Amino acid sequence: xxxxxxTQLDDALCTQLADILVDCVEGGASVSFMLPxxxxxxxxxxxxxxxxxxxxxxxxxxxxxxxxxxxxxxxLVLAQPENQPHxxxxxxxxxxxxxxxxxxGRALMEAAEREAAEAGKSVLVLxxxxxxxxxxxxxxxxxxxxxxxxxALWPAGGLCATxxxxxxxxxFQ
Numbered sequence: 001x002x003x004x005x006x007t008q009l010d011d012a013l014c015t016q017l018a019d020i021l022v023d024c025v026e027g028g029a030s031v032s033f034m035l036p037x038x039x040x041x042x043x044x045x046x047x048x049x050x051x052x053x054x055x056x057x058x059x060x061x062x063x064x065x066x067x068x069x070x071x072x073x074x075x076l077v078l079a080q081p082e083n084q085p086h087x088x089x090x091x092x093x094x095x096x097x098x099x100x101x102x103x104x105g106r107a108l109m110e111a112a113e114r115e116a117a118e119a120g121k122s123v124l125v126l127x128x129x130x131x132x133x134x135x136x137x138x139x140x141x142x143x144x145x146x147x148x149x150x151x152a153l154w155p156a157g158g159l160c161a162t163x164x165x166x167x168x169x170x171x172f173q
Contacts, residue, residue, distance in 0.1 A: 017042075017070065018045070021094060030155060057079035058078060063107055065099070077091055088119070088124055090109070109137075129160045130161035
């Protein structure tokens with residue numbers, strides 16, 4: 001497996017990314033979408049990010065297997081308000097069920113942290129459905145800032161809490 005930064009999204013990549021998003025939502029991940037999530041709607045989501053990625057406001061990383069098949073993705077949102085130039089957000093860590101337990105999530109997060117440090121960012125923030133990927137983030141040294149009850153819905157319905165995490169990178173403490 002290797003991690004690659006995408007600087008442009010064509011329709012074929014959007015289709016592969018849409019497949020990952022649909023699989024994650026069908027698997028129960030609370031990542032902003034409800035069931036049923038059509039491939040067309042998922043593809044429209046990725047197409048909507050093209051301008052931000054191409055402008056360098058957002059870093060899109062993908063994990064690929066040896067055959068070039070996408071296993072997962074994560075975004076690093078660099079564009080922040082002017083009073084937060086040192087901060088970036090981690091968004092949409094998604095790993096297809098066929099790629100889980102292979103280290104894709106860890107590899108994507110570590111690459112996102114390196115990209116953030118290289119971009120001069122020192123504080124990273126993310127949120128995740130409580131009880132979902134928390135263990136991964138904690139193993140990677142992320143600190144829980146707190147939990148917000150009834151923050152979002154699970155894809156099939158029902159409220160879920162969200163845990164907010166942060167991490168200092170680039171030698172900042």
